[in-house]
Structures are given as structure tokens and as C-alpha cells.
Amino acid sequence: MIEYLEQTVFITVFLFFGFLIYRRCKTIYRNILLGKKEYNSFNSKNEKMKNVLLLALGQKKMFKKIIPAILHLLIYIGFILINIEVLEIIIDGVFGTHRVFASIFNGSYHYIISFFEFLALLVIISCVFFLTRRNILKIDRFQKVELFGWPNLDANIILIAEIILMVAILTMNAADLSLQNINSTNYTKTGLFMFSNYLTPLLSDYGESKLIFIERSAWWIHIIGIFSFALYVTYSKHLHIFLAFPNTYYSNNDPLGKMKEMPEITSEINLMLGLSNSDEAKGSVINRFGAKDINDLSWKNLLDAYSCTECGRCTEECPANLTGKILSPRKIMMDTRDRAEEYGKILDQNGNPEIKNFLLDSYITREEINACTSCNACTEACPININPLEIILELRRYVALEESKAPNEWNMMFQNIETNFSPWKFPIEDRFKWNKENE
Amino acid sequence: MNSKTISIKELIESGNPPEILFWIGCAGSYDERYKKVTKSFVKILNELNINYGVLGKEEGCTGDPARRAGNEYLFQMQAINNINLLNTYNVKRIVTACPHCFNTIKNEYPALGGEYEVQHHSEFLEELINDGKIQIKKLKEKITYHDSCYLGRANNIYSAPRKVIDSLKSDLIEMKRNKQNGLCCGAGGAQMFKEAEDGKKSINIERIEEAIDTGATTIASACPFCLTMMSDGIKEKNQEENIRTKDIVEILAENIKSKKQN
Structure with a gap:
């Protein structure tokens, strides 16, 4: 029985994390589908795949900033490829084997592991670089008010967790090599690993049992670390590693x-002009015009919010934010996600989410949405095509159409258009006067 | 006198329906400054004997500012009126000097039944230049070009206005933020029609400082709102005597070789 203890513990831990992650994914999926079911992309399948390949996989838009783009790419490639080793760890954990791939890849195994170690080293360097940029160099876009508190901590936790995971791999490998050197029974010769090899002198004072303890500990830290990280990611801003693809x-x-079309207004107008009868219009039940809360937005807006990793490239380019207005497109996305989370939690407790808070006013203020110039700098800047502008404009629609509470000057502009067919108060009679004037 | 500009209604009544409709826009019709842009474009159209008409008094706001300010209802009412009018006159091709009108008619009218071939004046002028239809004098001047958001990021038109400036053989000096990364003038999204929210700076001042830094003596733009914001910025910086703010078509119209001279 005792010989199966480690495997039993491993399988239990594996299933436990698997269950938690599954449950959390279900909640996120449910929350995203709180948005309206409307569809907003008419791209062909080819265009869609092209977007995924260029933007998510190829990270094309990241390369507008070359240094972070390269560091980000290293972490990304590192994490994807090192996951092959995680597969080995899981197989070993379940079946009680040790470095099962060593026998499969035989002579080339140590090259593969050496390559992974090289990547691990690059990941560590990149993460240290990112921590420095964020906390010591204090890059502007990481110093905005919306990041104070949890979002900043969240970012640092992720970077430090990545470093710990990589250090664990290197320690595990170094201990393994040391054990191989003293011909420990379960540690079959694999050949040297390129980087952890240099760490073995640090372990030279330890005897076999201590080395096994270190190797096993690092193994467990690494794999539980990976599981915890996978779970943590679903609660953090780091979900973009998965959601960038569907997004x-x-x-x-x-x-x-x-701008997004509003067929519900078209049918209202047709009804009013007598172009359609009320039976046709009845087909669609409209809750509200525009958006007051997250369930008035489309599911894609909510997918955008869950995909946002708070990098702040949008806010950095926003003309309103640049000139000291409180609007920050990144905050629009963070607010939308936070409200979706809150909304979902209240639903889980069988409550009514629309009593106290709404996206508008409780999270996003009118001053913010009024400050937007709709210049699309934010949408252009986003590496994964998140669209904060659409949310802002949907909120404006609610304010203007449902509450008639647009800023006064806008109401005057509306009035001018209604009476003079021009946003300015000039008489219709004068519209063609320029033709009679001299140059 | 621009008496050659005739409304499409009269043209159709006299049996000469025009090939192109010049959509003037509200700024081009009423704004003292932008009327000069309208007249410059008309000068070129007339000079080249282009078969065009205008809606005249019948034209109405496309609804763009209402839509961006959230009033979809008013936008659609405007759109339906304009589309009915354009369809009644069987309009197929539209050219406009306003990127906001351009964007709305081109991208947003089709869903409401208005499908036309729509060009911004920069694209139209680029075609004329490429076809060798305009004889252009050289203009020795440093010019910087300010991208309009509704032309640039909104519709990916970056090269056409630059091509117009290039045709003058002037020095085109780019600002630090240009093309996809161009900085808004501050007037889009219906901001033209209200005071800005509290902040540290006006957006147009942020932009004009960048434009002044290029050392250009002309700031060219291709949008009525941008032109207003750039001109206001220049005034505020007391640079009116050193730097001109112009629409690309004004610069071009000032420097075409008239056929009569040839």
C-alpha cells in the first residue's frame, strides 16, 4: 500500500485542482454568456483563423513595442514548451514512473531537457525584467490609479510565481543529476542537463536521502505550483493566455x-412611420436600449473584459487619459469584468443582481464615458483586439435613449439636428449660401 | 463666383444627372473657415470640368454626432431622410471633404438601405493626381500632416492625403505620433459640440505642440473638426503668423496650374 501512497496523493491533488479549475471555467463561461446573444463579427472562417494566427499566436500587435514584445514572446514560448515536461511529470505522478520520457527519447532526452532549461532561464530573465519595469523603472502605464492595490499585486504575484516555477525545475534537475552521479537506484542516467549541471556543486554537501528529499520537494513544488497557477490564472488578469485565442x-x-447597429431602433422607427405593423416588431423583446449593466452588453464585450490582461497600451494611447481626464479604456474593461464577476456571484447566491449596483454609475461614471473622442486609439492599441469603445458607446446610448440625460450641450446639438438638420443652429435656408459667396 | 455648382435636383430636371454627388457636410456649408475648403474643392471640380452636383438645401446632417453622443434614434431618422433623398436622385457615387460624413455614409448607411460608392476628397484627389489630370506647381514648404481618426484608424486611409501633399513636392515632415498611432485632435465622438471634461490639458494643445515641434510652416489636415482644433491650437500658442493651418485641398487648389495659363 505504502508504495502507492505518492501516486494516490498525486492523483488526488490532480483531480482536486482539475475539479476546481473546471468549476471556475464553468462560472466564467456562464458569466460571459450573461451578455446578449447577438453576434457582431461577420468575418469569414479564414479571416478568423488569420486573426488568431497573427494576433494571438503571432503576437503581431505586441511588436509595436519591441522590447516587451521579445520578453513576452520568450515567456510565452517558454511556458508552452515547458508544458511538455509537465506532461511527463503528470505521467510519472499517475503511474509512479520516473522521467518516463527518458526511455522514450533515449539518447536525445538530455538535449530536450537542456533546451527546456534554456527556456526556463530566459523566462526567469524576462520576468525579472518585467518586475523591474513595473516596480523600479515605474513605466507610466503601470502607474495609473486603476492599478492601485489588487491589480498591481496580481501582476507581481504572476511574475514571481513564474520565477518560482522555473527555479523549481532547475533545482529538481540539479538534484536529479546529483543523484545520478552517486548512482542512486531510481535515478537512471540521462546525460548532462546543460544549465542545472552548474547548480550541482551547490548540492555537493548533501547525502543521498537529503538529495532525494530536495528532488522530490522541487518536483512537488513545481507540479503543485503549475496546478495552483492554472487555477489562480482563472481568477486573475492573466486569463489572456487562454482567452486571447477565442477573443x-x-x-x-x-x-x-x-458603430454597432441597433435594429431594435430601426423597427421602432418603421413602426412609427407605418412601414411595419406591431406584430412584426413584437418578435424581439428589448430589455433596454443601450447598456446600463453587463447583461445589456454583448457576450463579446464580456469575453473582451475577461481577456484583458491590463497591459494599459490602450490607456497609454487614449487622448483623454493623456491630457488628464479620468477616462481610462483599461479601467472600462476592468470595471466590466469586475461587475460581471459581482453579477455572477449574486446569481450564485440566488439573489437579484440588479438591486444595488449597475455597471453604469456604480463602476463606470458618466464623466468617463463623456470624455471619449471615439478616436479608436484604444482599439488600435490592443494586442488582442479588445474594444473598450463599443462599451463606452453602448453606455452613452442608454443615457441618451432611456434617460434623456446626455450632457446639456449634446441635447442642444440634438435639438439643432432635429429642427435645422445641422448640429449648429443655422437656418436651413442658408445651407447653400456658400455657393453665392465670393471666394 | 462658384455659380457652376448646381444642385442635383436642377441637373436632373434639365436632363443632365451628374456622375458624382459632392456631399458638403454641415461644416462645409456653414462654418466660415470650412466653407473655404468647400470652395477650394469646387474650384478643382470646375477647373477639371467634372460632372458633379450637390444636394444644396436638401442636404442634412448625416447623424454622426448624434449617434456618437448616444442618440441612435435621431441618427437613424437623419439617415433615413438622407438615404431616401439620395435614392430618389439615384445617386451612385459620393465624394465628401468630411471624414465623419464619409465614415457614416460609407460604413453605416448600407445597413439602413443606402449603398453608394463613397470617397473622401483625399482619395478622389489622389486619383486625379495619379491619372495626371491636375497640373501642379511646386510648393517649397515644410508641411506636416495631421491624421483624422475617422479617416485613419477608422477607415485605414493614410496614404491618400499624403500623396496629395507629395504631389506639391513639398517637404512632408511626420509628427512623432502619426498614421495608426496618430493623436486625435480632441473633437471626435461629438466632443466638437461640448466642453471637454476636467483634465490637465486640452487635447488639441497636446497635438499642436507636437505639430509645432516638427518645424513645419503648414499644418495640413483633411477634416473640418481637425482644422478647427488645429487652428484654435495655433491661436492659443500665438503662432498664427508663423504657421498656417490648411486642408489638403486648399493647398492643392492654391497650387494648380490653370488650364488657361497653359
């Missing part, structure tokens, strides 16, 4: 200047 897939290649 770019479902993003829209229409010209950025085109």
Missing part, C-alpha cells in the same frame, strides 16, 4: 469607424 477568433474586421 481574436471572434473579433471583428469591419472598419473601426463603424
